[in-house]
Amino acid sequence: MASVAVIGGGPAGLIAAEKLAEADISVTVYDRKPSLARKFLMAGRGGLNLTHSEDLTNFLARYGSAEKHLTPFINAFTPTALREWCEGLGEPVFTGSSGRVFPKSMKASPLLRAWQLRLAKLGVELRLQRDWRGWNDKGALVFTNTDGAEETVSPDATLLALGGASWPRLGSDGSWTKYLADKKIAISPLRPSNCGFTVKWSDIFRAKYAGQPLKPVALLFNGQRVAGEAMLAAKGIEGGAIYALSSPLREAIAANGSAVLHIDLKPGLDEPQLADRLSAPRGGRSLSNFLRQEAALSPAAIGLLQENQSAKNMAAPELSAQIKSFPVTLTGTFDIDRAISSAGGIVWHEVDENLMLRRQKGVFAAGEMLDWEAPTGGYLLQACFSTGVGAANGILLFLNNK
Ligand SMILES: Cc1cc2nc3c(=O)[nH]c(=O)nc-3n(C[C@H](O)[C@H](O)[C@H](O)COP(=O)(O)OP(=O)(O)OC[C@H]3O[C@@H](n4cnc5c(N)ncnc54)[C@H](O)[C@@H]3O)c2cc1C
Structure with missing residues (x-):
């Protein structure tokens, strides 16, 4: 059975883990925090605006210069698909007067609970409190645990879903940029977006x-x-x-x-x-x-x-x-610490049409660590979910061809 390491247990990483495990891949999710998806839970405090109901042409235009890059992924996992996914986890959704889509519970916690249960049933393994530190000279992924001890793994493919740099206390602080920069991967600096x-x-x-x-x-x-x-x-x-x-x-x-x-x-x-x-x-x-x-x-x-x-x-x-x-x-x-999201990230020419890093074969990227930004309104989570699904599809193709 092929093995995939998903690094980053936010929405982009978890949806990819789900799609991969459904395809009978052995998936391990690594996260530096003691629990998953802390930013997703924080988004739930504002009602969890999952996506938006406007027509897809207007929806896609919200991504500005990244529209053309995100379009194939959002077309493949649309706002409707995201709503259905949420409902499939027992959380019905509704559309507010502004067109924004929320779970009826207006919370992320029941959805995350049901999601984690589904992932466990699919056999997804969790390795929490593992801080990713890049690759060693043999090409293995390096993690440190809470004691500072190193662990290395060499999966068949890797998904990086490490988020941006806003609200670093929730887990994502952009520290990944140095490991990718060491591999000569171009990164647009992470800057505050949806900020004061x-x-x-x-x-x-x-x-x-x-x-x-x-x-x-x-x-x-x-x-x-x-x-x-x-x-x-x-x-x-x-x-x-x-x-x-x-x-x-x-x-x-x-x-x-x-x-x-x-x-x-x-x-x-x-x-x-x-x-x-x-x-x-x-x-x-x-x-x-x-x-x-x-x-x-x-x-x-x-x-x-x-x-x-x-x-x-x-x-x-x-x-x-x-x-x-x-x-x-x-x-x-205002400081990026209090921004809702980040602009910047891995520039688009560094990934292929399946979100694989051109300079690191078998390593894919998804979510806020890619170079896009969007206003609030559900566009942030939608792009994270859609690129997570897109990267999972890319990994399946890569493993098939291997
Ligand atoms: C207050 C607030 C409210 C929001 N509300 C909404 C909303 O209503 N609607 C919306 O669309 N968006 C909202 N967002 C934005 C949305 O939550 C993010 O865009 C989304 O969570 C990004 O998903 P991601 O999977 O790319 O990254 P993240 O959710 O940031 O997940 C990345 C994971 O990677 C882990 N990680 C990072 N670095 C390492 C490392 N080196 N080693 C191991 N693990 C690591 C982190 O611990 C984290 O769990 C909100 C954000 C905030 C801060």
Whole structure:
């Protein structure tokens, strides 16, 4: 019986282990943590947005420059297939009003329990608390256990599914990049994606509004407009609408040192409607009372507007233009430790059409360690599952030809 080592027990590695074991391969999953899929469980705290129900053309476009690389894998294991897989494990799914797909339990733990049971029945072996350290000079995989002792294995094929570098305490810290770089495999640096951004708030604003939501708002950058909500933080701004723009914002900051995001603080009214309301006489009212009473702006939105010292002297048209497009200068990203996901990874020309590393025959890669990024909405997990299935199919082909 052929043997495969799957290194990384997140969704990409586990779905590959399942497909391989179903094909009568002897599979061992290695993970450095004492339990599997910790990031998947963390995703479950937000309801576990598994995938999205939009049509496949729009769905695939969410992967930007990686669309063409991911398309064959997502076509082969589609959002519908992922929903059916989840339901097959006894976890019915539903589609929310935004089109996002979740298990009805809104949790990852029951799904993971059922999944681990299925893997055990299929004979998948687990070797936990095994930290992968690359290859030795004989080409064997090297692991260290909790005592620091080395173990080596030489399976017939290997799947690397080691994740990106966000939330490293959950297991994935990108330490694998050095082992692949030693083999001259090109890696695009791991960078925060779906992350917050730093802003130099005034001390007064920071003290008063850090931790408060800014909603409803629409964010504008580079011709893209995203409606939703943002969260004000002591060191900047984060939240769903910001995450959706994180890729172009991050790249603009990398190129220019900073990026100016415009915030529409009153998305429900157009500029003339707002100007009309703000043409009411202000009388003795403070700017803050005036904006609350005439435009129903939230305290956080008013506080933000007051970050511009000259706002208090603005006439209605100018003030309404500021409210509809308030500029905020972003100076950097929050640390990757708190990002939802990573951009970067193994560049696509390093893997063949079956996700095998061209420079390491018999070694495949899947999941977030490949060079793609996507917004939140279920696109992250879908790509991890689809590339996991794709790599398993590639391994089966490789073993057949061997
Ligand atoms: C807070 C949060 C919420 C999220 N919510 C969602 C969501 O709702 N929907 C969505 O689509 N996505 C979501 N994501 C993203 C999603 O969880 C990840 O994209 C996905 O888990 C990546 O899967 P993976 O299998 O590639 O890697 P991972 O899940 O990171 O798994 C990799 C595994 O490899 C192990 N490992 C790493 N290095 C080594 C080593 N050297 N030796 C041994 N083992 C190692 C790790 O311990 C880990 O178990 C969320 C992420 C976070 C942080």
